[in-house]
Amino acid sequence: MGYSVGIFVDEVDDNLLCSICSQVLQDAVLTPCGHSFCQECLDQWLARPERITCPHCRGAVIREQARPILALRNFVLSLKIHCVNRSLGCEALITLDTLTSHAETCGHSIVQCAGCQCTLKRIQLPDHQTRCRVIAALIQDDEHALEAPRSDSPKDTMLSDLSGRVSTLEAHIQQMKA
Numbered sequence: 742m743g744y745s746v747g748i749f750v751d752e753v754d755d756n757l758l759c760s761i762c763s764q765v766l767q768d769a770v771l772t773p774c775g776h777s778f779c780q781e782c783l784d785q786w787l788a789r790p791e792r793i794t795c796p797h798c799r800g801a802v803i804r805e806q807a808r809p810i811l812a813l814r815n816f817v818l819s820l821k822i823h824c825v826n827r828s829l830g831c832e833a834l835i836t837l838d839t840l841t842s843h844a845e846t847c848g849h850s851i852v853q854c855a856g857c858q859c860t861l862k863r864i865q866l867p868d869h870q871t872r873c874r875v876i877a878a879l880i881q882d883d884e885h886a887l888e889a890p891r892s893d894s895p896k897d898t899m900l901s902d903l904s905g906r907v908s909t910l911e912a913h914i915q916q917m918k919a
């Protein structure tokens with residue numbers, strides 16, 4: 742599948758469209774008959790044994806004949822696009838090749854709080870984490886654990902009491918049997 746036409750800032754030339762998916766060419770390849778497609782689209786088209794023809798002109802094509810068009814790939818990657826989070830308020834205009842790196846830092850990307858698992862925008866995360874109840878509780882638990890070492894915890898005292906009583910009982914039973 743190619744890049745969605747809607748993400749591009751300027752109108753895209755018809756020559757940059759893949760005639761299989763009707764989107765902007767992704768990893769463009771050229772057939773011997775002179776037609777270009779997304780690599781993935783053409784691969785999928787030619788994957789069926791009965792399809793050994795160009796989807797556009799029906800000229801004969803086999804997979805090995807389709808060549809990458811590097812100049813065209815680079816040109817497409819240099820086109821200006823809107824951030825994928827445009828609908829969430831990101832106004833950034835970026836080039837297609839920086840799409841991934843921008844999304845990793847875009848303040849409007851949706852992220853998840855590691856504490857309460859709620860989802861929110863990246864720019865809201867620091868503020869949320871200072872007020873997140875789950876994170877506050879986790880920090881408090883950590884502090885308690887430091888104050889009270891494990892061996893002295895009430896649960897352990899109860900358990901050793903209990904096993905002491907059990908062995909006393911067992912001794913009584915042995916005496917009754919004798």
Ligand SMILES: [Zn+2]
Nearest residue numbers: 759762779782
């Ligand atoms: Zn395509």
Ligand SMILES: [Zn+2]
Nearest residue numbers: 774776795798
């Ligand atoms: Zn063709």
Ligand SMILES: [Zn+2]
Nearest residue numbers: 824831833847
């Ligand atoms: Zn953005």
Ligand SMILES: [Zn+2]
Nearest residue numbers: 854856857873
């Ligand atoms: Zn949270």
